[in-house]
Amino acid sequence: MLINSPAMDRLVEAFRRLPGVGRRTAERYAMQLMAAPAAVAGELSEAVARARAAVTECSVCRNLTEQDPCVVCASDRRDRSVLCVVEHPPAALAIEKGGVYRGLYHVLHGVLNPLDNVGPDELKVGALLRRLEGGEVREVILATNTTAEGEATALYLSRQIAAMGVQVSRIAHGVPVGGGVEYADDATLTRALEGRRPV
Ligand SMILES: [Zn+2]
Known part of the structure; x- marks a missing residue:
């Protein structure tokens, strides 16, 4: 990492778990979020947490959905x-x-x-x-x-x-x-x- 920060190291490692994101891209994302207003990072983390809490697997077809069964299965x-x-x-x-x-x-x-x-x-x-x-x-x-x-x-x-x-x-x-x-x-x-x- 470009700076000595365990918190940034953790953020970079989190991005690297995403498909197609290598170290350089992960570092760029992390640096960009630090450079942007705090609200930008806040919105991202809140959106991730909300989506993760709202989205589940349809118990019938296993597609991702916010309602179970999903709209296709329920139609x-x-x-x-x-x-x-x-x-x-x-x-x-x-x-x-x-x-x-x-x-x-x-x-x-x-x-x-x-x-x-x-x-x-x-x-x-x-x-x-x-x-x-x-x-x-x-x-x-x-x-x-x-x-x-x-x-x-x-x-x-x-x-x-x-x-x-x-x-x-x-x-x-x-x-x-x-x-x-x-x-x-x-x-x-x-x-x-x-x-x-x-x-
Ligand atoms: Zn379904």
Whole structure:
């Protein structure tokens, strides 16, 4: 750090826990907050604390929400026969913004990754499969990313779900290979959903 301050060191370390933030960026953020009026830092810390307290996981789909169940799960205008499985909440938000998909979601909060000790238990795959037991869901769309881990996760889930007699499809063209679903634009995502193919 540029100055001798344990408090600043702690702030820099806190920023560094965020994805994509290295030491130099973390130091820049910390210095910027010290240079700005105290109210700026106060607003940031209050916003973080409030969001953290208000936002929870939907007990049905595991998406992030301020009400449980979330607005999608609670809505009577959604098609409850279709379930779209995504890795992270931003992917569900990106599909929602496309405005075409009318089904429900299930958020895994990750992908299978043996190197990081992330297996089916860590992803709570059991919770997803239990949602299918009622028989209301007729199709599951696997919209995990097109990375190696996303594909492996889709393959694993497709076998588990197909064994339950539920139709499984995988989003197709449009999402770039190795790309994140949440980064694809609305039109691309809509095409990818419409172009899904059975697996
Ligand atoms: Zn929900």
